[in-house]
Amino acid sequence: MEQTQIIEKLTSIFREVFSDSSIVLNETMTTDDVENWNSLTHMMMILKVEEALNVKFKLKELNKMKKVGDLITIISSKSE
């Protein structure tokens, strides 16, 4: 899956999970940049991403996700 496709799908998931239709994703985005992004909604987002992009994350990978860019990199590595 190409990076633009990943970002497109992630954007719609982010907008739905974090209840904000104005979210525009970029790689440096962190939890501080999105109002409702906390440890609870983070796990909801992970569940949605796994379902929508048909990937399975490992716990270790979850711990490494510090920003949107990390999430995109991990998804890219899984869909190669």
Next chain:
Amino acid sequence: MTFTSFIFLIFFPVVLILFNLIPRKGKVWFLLAASYFFYIILQPIYVLLLVGVTFCTYLFTRAMANTESEKKKQRLLVLGIISIILPLFFFKYFVIINKSVISLLDNLGLHIALPEISFLLPIGISFYTFMAIGYLADVYNEDVEFESNIGSISLFLSFFPIILSGPIERAGNMFPQFKNFHNSSYDGLVAGAKMMLWGYFMKLCVANRLGIYVDDVFSHIQEYNGSTLAFASILYPFQLYADLGGYSLIAIGVARCLGIRVISNFNRPFFATSMSEFWRRWHISLIQWLTDYIYTPLSFTLKSWKIWGIVSALVLTFLISGIWHGAALTFIIWGLIQGVFLSIEAATQKSRSRFEQRKKLKKNPWYLFICSVCVFVIFSFSQIFGKSPSIKDALTVVGKILTEWGTPYLNITELSFGLIALAILLLNDFSEEYFASSFKLFNNKYIVVRYLSYLILVFMIIIMGEFGGEKFIYFQF
């Protein structure tokens, strides 16, 4: 020796001066010696536990770093956590388990004489244990590299500003700083001193003053009416904030003077407009630790249950937090209340967000104020269980608050200083929350305003401070 003891006022300046005189290479070992001295003065025998936990941490992280096999690493992680947590478990729960066994045997008609043993909980054991477990998990997750210098690991776990009550630091933040020690800078000393000053104000003028009233009321629950108990229940969260928040600020300030930046522990919690936001502002280092090492693995394991997996992980995390606070039903209920309210919030987050957007409430000051008050009421209610000696007492407090209204007992001479100091603390938080760039005292551009602010604060600490108690609430955990 604690931060509010007279001996600390001698200890800290001496350490600060020597730290700056000692060559760079020796600074880790000097601070390690100072930290062990600080701990030995408090509890000489229990220093052996600290040494034991340090060696276990070193050995298990080294073994993990030298292993390629994922399964072996996992086994080492589990074994390491068990060996590090055993002393904490023993000291915190042995007495209650022993008592329960004696009472169970008695009830079964078996009068076997088991010795009734009681221990003094080693101060800081929870905090250095959590830090050791965090480091072990970070090495396992490859978030930080194994630290081969045992001096750095020892200093990380025993660093005197944070060993007694946190903030619960991370290896990833501390080790790089230990490798790059410098002499104290002017800016660091000024920033550290300001934090210490405000921390002392919070502890001595707010926490200790309010504590006299709150402790009195909660120790004589039967004698006071519902209004008095309600007032004490409202004051207790402020006392707790000023106590642990004050301690944390002094700790962060002391570390800052030594050139070490320690993570912050509180961020104006009473301006939170939801419970989840409150827990991102209150005892931040503990909540972050619980999130990373308990909630995340739990919710990940239970993720096939979808939203219910997240809710269960949340409730379980706060239940564990409650049990850590104390092996009593009161703390279990305290933890459950937090978990349940956070779960309700998580489950209704979308509909609330839609409602707020539709009614344009997100920036409405009255709506935000009402939300903050609701969060405060829920937290104060949960703290009735955290503060009461037993579940029966907590239920008595709740029952009296609901039914026994009357003239509250207000000892104005005792309370006035505490309430004035609390008003100053909340006003300062309010100005930092909403007018951070326009209203400055300690950071004012005019030197006269700055120095006048320091002087007034020192004067207030001397006049209004209650210097009687050296203990901080979180020493018992």
